[in-house]
Amino acid sequence: MSAFLEVRHVSRAFNSTMAVKDVSFAVQQGELLGLMGPNGAGKSTLFNLIAGVLAPTAGEIIFEGKPVTGRKPYEVARIGIARTFQIPKPYRQLSVVENVMLSAFLREKSVAGARSLAEATLADVGLSDYFGTPVGSLTVGLLKRLEVARALAMRPKLVLFDEIMAGLTPTEVGAMTKFVASLPSRGITVVWVEHVLYAIMKTATRMVVINRGEVIAGGAPAAIARDPAVVKAYLGEEMDLA
Numbered sequence: 001m002s003a004f005l006e007v008r009h010v011s012r013a014f015n016s017t018m019a020v021k022d023v024s025f026a027v028q029q030g031e032l033l034g035l036m037g038p039n040g041a042g043k044s045t046l047f048n049l050i051a052g053v054l055a056p057t058a059g060e061i062i063f064e065g066k067p068v069t070g071r072k073p074y075e076v077a078r079i080g081i082a083r084t085f086q087i088p089k090p091y092r093q094l095s096v097v098e099n100v101m102l103s104a105f106l107r108e109k110s111v112a113g114a115r116s117l118a119e120a121t122l123a124d125v126g127l128s129d130y131f132g133t134p135v136g137s138l139t140v141g142l143l144k145r146l147e148v149a150r151a152l153a154m155r156p157k158l159v160l161f162d163e164i165m166a167g168l169t170p171t172e173v174g175a176m177t178k179f180v181a182s183l184p185s186r187g188i189t190v191v192w193v194e195h196v197l198y199a200i201m202k203t204a205t206r207m208v209v210i211n212r213g214e215v216i217a218g219g220a221p222a223a224i225a226r227d228p229a230v231v232k233a234y235l236g237e238e239m240d241l242a
């Protein structure tokens, strides 16, 4: 049986820099896979390759048995892969609900249908009180939730989260972690890049670690927390997950 998402020997160069080097991993349906590694390891580039923002220099990406390599971002979204951006890029002249409606139009043709899907998604991420709020007045925590809502309003089967905890308060991190953890049971598979390690390591069912563009480790969070290669490249010391 083939995996839900398969990244097969994928590479991407930027001039002389190999940002992603022969990366292979698979994601099973219903998993919450954590993807971690130091700054510049190639995590966001990998998301851009899966989401069709960038084309790989080599390798293949297969989703539900079909190649997605070389497809445009809107085609990748249509087949069920949504992503957040590490630096949120909302439409600043639009309100919160209007921003999410732009995603909802992928699935809903009418304005009323898109508004209703957008409002339901915003309620889901705890933004019920902000439908009409101008995006420019949101705090970082609220902007990150908006970014998550924009991805989920596309009704994805697989969602790629890129550092949705950065800049959040500890209370916000707790709420967002719980929310992310609930997604697989609602039929949404998650691949999650995060530097807030206690959040991701306690939530992910499995981890893949990349360093300088290459996969250096993979497995259960408890094993990754004391893997010598991961400690050397990223953690600095073994992590206590208790």
Ligand SMILES: Nc1ncnc2c1ncn2[C@@H]1O[C@H](COP(=O)(O)OP(=O)(O)OP(=O)(O)O)[C@@H](O)[C@H]1O
Pocket: 014, 017, 019, 037, 038, 039, 040, 041, 042, 043, 044, 045, 046, 086
């Ligand atoms: N569009 C681009 N043009 C040139 N180089 C790029 C481009 N995007 C990424 N890079 C380079 O590719 C490498 C990987 O970057 P990437 O943003 O994927 O890292 P990352 O793992 O997401 O890091 P971070 O944790 O800081 O977000 C870096 O050396 C980066 O400078």
Ligand SMILES: [Mg+2]
Pocket: 043, 044, 045, 086, 162
């Ligand atoms: Mg990144």
